Amino acid sequence: MNTNLFGLALLLVIGLAYPFVLPGYLTVGITMLLFIGWATSWDILGGWAGQVSLGHSFFVGLGAYFVALGQSRYGLAPWWSIMLAILAAAALAYVWGRITFGLRGPYFALSTIAFAEIFRLIAINEKWLTGGATGVFIASLPEPFGIDLFSRWTQYYLALAFALITVGIVALISTRRFGYQLRAVREDENSAMASGIDPTAVKLKAFMLSGALTAVGGGIYGIFLSFLEPHVLFYLLLSVQIALTAIIGGRGTVWGPAAGAVLLILSGEVFRTTFAQANLLIYGMLILAIVLFLPRGILGEVSRRLVRRRYARSAKS
């Protein structure tokens, strides 16, 4: 826990200093922080509970559209919209999980794609609900305490808060009863049941928490984009990107998804001119390398080595 607290403090300090050091790269910082938050939220379900979802862009879209439509249609302030989005995301995750948690392994992953694609088609075709394929524009936002939500600086600090909260929640979970239940279910559902854990209930909780947190990030992303299109927000490749970020960084570790986000967004920036739109090429090559050589992900492998060394030392003394 102490190392996690230290890590969070470090993230806070670096996060606060970043805009002053690199004020020209605020949008990169926002993207990176959003991906830290998304990948960490994804990992609650995908890493800790072991259920790989390739449909998380649905929750991003949900959060973003709640903010945009709440503002433009009902004059609802974004913070209320985000709270509604949290409730909606948790409720939908509950129903979705109830339906599909009977499926195991790759079949669950396939069903999440199908679900998210159906929602994407709904978002594109139901114009009365989402404005259809043309998209929605956030024209005005309230100014709480005189803070301009359209300013990149505000958005940056919102994204920083989002990243800190998600990593903080996962750090907390990792040492709590819930964290142990999650790991037990991931390793072996039957043994977990034998120890009195209800696997479906645990997985449902993980899915609801994961979806709700992702939707919060989606709301911030919506403000950041201020123009929402369904095929951007509900895009399968966004789901893939979120999942791969966490897996490359290290599934089921507190800091793995965050490390993955930093690595992938940074390399995306470095190769921006070389690859242009083809920046997912990096994701493809890295995930291939991870599967072949570091199946636990970058931080997962590092922490395994550290644990081994510690045991080796304690065995020697």
Added chain:
Amino acid sequence: MADLIPFLQNIANGLLIGGVYALIGVGLTLIFGVMRTINFAHGEFVVLGMYAAIVFNQALGWDPYFSLVVALPVGFLAGVLIQRVILATIVDAPEESSLLATLGLSLIIANSLLLIFGGEPKSVLVPYASSTISLGGGVNLSIVLLLAGIATVVAIGGLHLLLNRTEIGRAIRGTAENRLGAELVGINTKRIHAVVFGIGMMLAVAAGVALIPLLFASPTTTGTVFTLKAFVVTVLGGLGNIGAAIGGGLLLGVVEVLGASYLTSEYRDAYGLVAFILVLLFRPEGLFGRSVQRV
């Protein structure tokens, strides 16, 4: 009677399109049945076939069907190579690893195509694009669709002969049935895996070539569409079951065409996905028969 002719027309078109879906699905299901690998790059293999036809058409003026002469062997070899270099090393890892590896492969293929050819959708214009053959009674078949259907029948017939009439086919079926047992009787299952992945990729490439006169290929989106369709087709029939994948393909083709003309075309892609989830949940062994293991 007036309503019957468009209905028959739709059924005919649906069956022909469905034949191509079946071709894609058969490759996916063969790979799954033998290797237990869920191939996420299958749609990208289809797109590779499309681009092969486009390149040969633009550079040498070849008819898309003639480019099969080059595309099929190259597709087979590429599949063998991919299996040898990537998938063979993770054959004993959890099922998810091969899913992630092929997902990575699909991203690499799609984005490499994007880098090389740019993002604008491409197609091949054939002189017979709008020609049709009348079946009598007002039902017309488009030549392009008919050729695609013929290609499907030939490919699936060839696969059937290979699997049931040859020694390597027997080895493939044995490996699908029980990998360890197959090894015990002296089958080199590593070689079989490589051959099967090669065949799967070859079928996907063939489907891509057959489809290109009908639609536009774009490097990053077309592959995903066909990967999803392939999953729908195979799950409809039951993963790992070839006959069922053919049935699933034909069914998806007909459902899509009928759904688009009698319900609403906006949800054309959703019908398959809804059926997909329902089948996964309530009949995981597929609509046809019980066996999931067999090939």
